[in-house]
Amino acid sequence: GNSVTQMEGPVTLSEEAFLTINCTYTATGYPSLFWYVQYPGEGLQLLLKATKADDKGSNKGFEATYRKETTSFHLEKGSVQVSDSAVYFCALPSNDYKLSFGAGTTVTVRA
Amino acid sequence: DAGITQSPRHKVTETGTPVTLRCHQTENHRYMYWYRQDPGHGLRLIHYSYGVKDTDKGEVSDGYSVSRSKTEDFLLTLESATSSQTSVYFCASRGGHEQYFGPGTRLTVT
Numbered sequence: 123g124n125s126v127t128q129m130e131g132p133v134t135l136s137e138e139a140f141l142t143i144n145c146t147y148t149a150t151g152y153p154s155l156f157w158y159v160q161y162p163g164e165g166l167q168l169l170l171k172a173t174k175a176d177d178k179g180s181n182k183g184f185e186a187t188y189r190k191e192t193t194s195f196h197l198e199k200g201s202v203q204v205s206d207s208a209v210y211f212c213a214l215p216s217n218d219y220k221l222s223f224g225a226g227t228t229v230t231v232r233a
Numbered sequence: 234d235a236g237i238t239q240s241p242r243h244k245v246t247e248t249g250t251p252v253t254l255r256c257h258q259t260e261n262h263r264y265m266y267w268y269r270q271d272p273g274h275g276l277r278l279i280h281y282s283y284g285v286k287d288t289d290k291g292e293v294s295d296g297y298s299v300s301r302s303k304t305e306d307f308l309l310t311l312e313s314a315t316s317s318q319t320s321v322y323f324c325a326s327r328g329g330h331e332q333y334f335g336p337g338t339r340l341t342v343t
Contacts, residue, residue, distance in 0.1 A: 166334040
């Protein structure tokens with residue numbers, strides 16, 4: 123079935139640094155791709171999504187481009203803030219009704 | 234975001250006792266899910282539901298049962314809690330292909 127492989131981290135950055143979290147996928151066809159974020163003590167929230175190849179999802183300064191040539195959906199942010207400290211999960215549908223999640227990447231941003 | 238609530242938010246219980254966790258959603262979503270989250274294991278699917286009274290097992294279903302008598306409610310029961318079931322439990326519902334998560338229940342089994 124469809125699956126994702128995600129850079130595990132942890133990642134520690136200084137404020138205003140550039141963040142990249144790698145995610146590659148294996149899939150039949152071109153399913154939607156997602157990034158979720160989990161802030162400390164909270165549930166997962168959908169951060170952004172892309173529904174077809176070459177789409178770019180964006181939200182809160184984060185971006186990810188659905189690249190079929192490299193089967194990737196890397197998450198990027200140009201200038202991180204302390205409030206971006208969280209765990210980030212890449213995900214895609216593993217079948218019609220389930221999602222397959224990456225292992226999660228813990229990001230810590232220092233002031 | 235979908236309105237998903239979970240109760241209780243925190244619970245401490247003793248080994249061998251039954252425990253029921255509740256999930257409530259207000260979006261009329263057909264699919265609902267229960268996950269557990271543990272360090273080093275990420276998110277693991279316990280059970281899911283594809284309609285009222287329609288449920289199926291996920292990857293870590295042993296020791297858990299579920300019930301769904303109404304579209305909006307999905308219950309997770311630990312028939313006889315064990316220490317290995319100490320975890321954070323998340324409920325989710327599905328709209329489109331996305332899943333929307335509740336705030337979680339932290340369960341400690343002593």
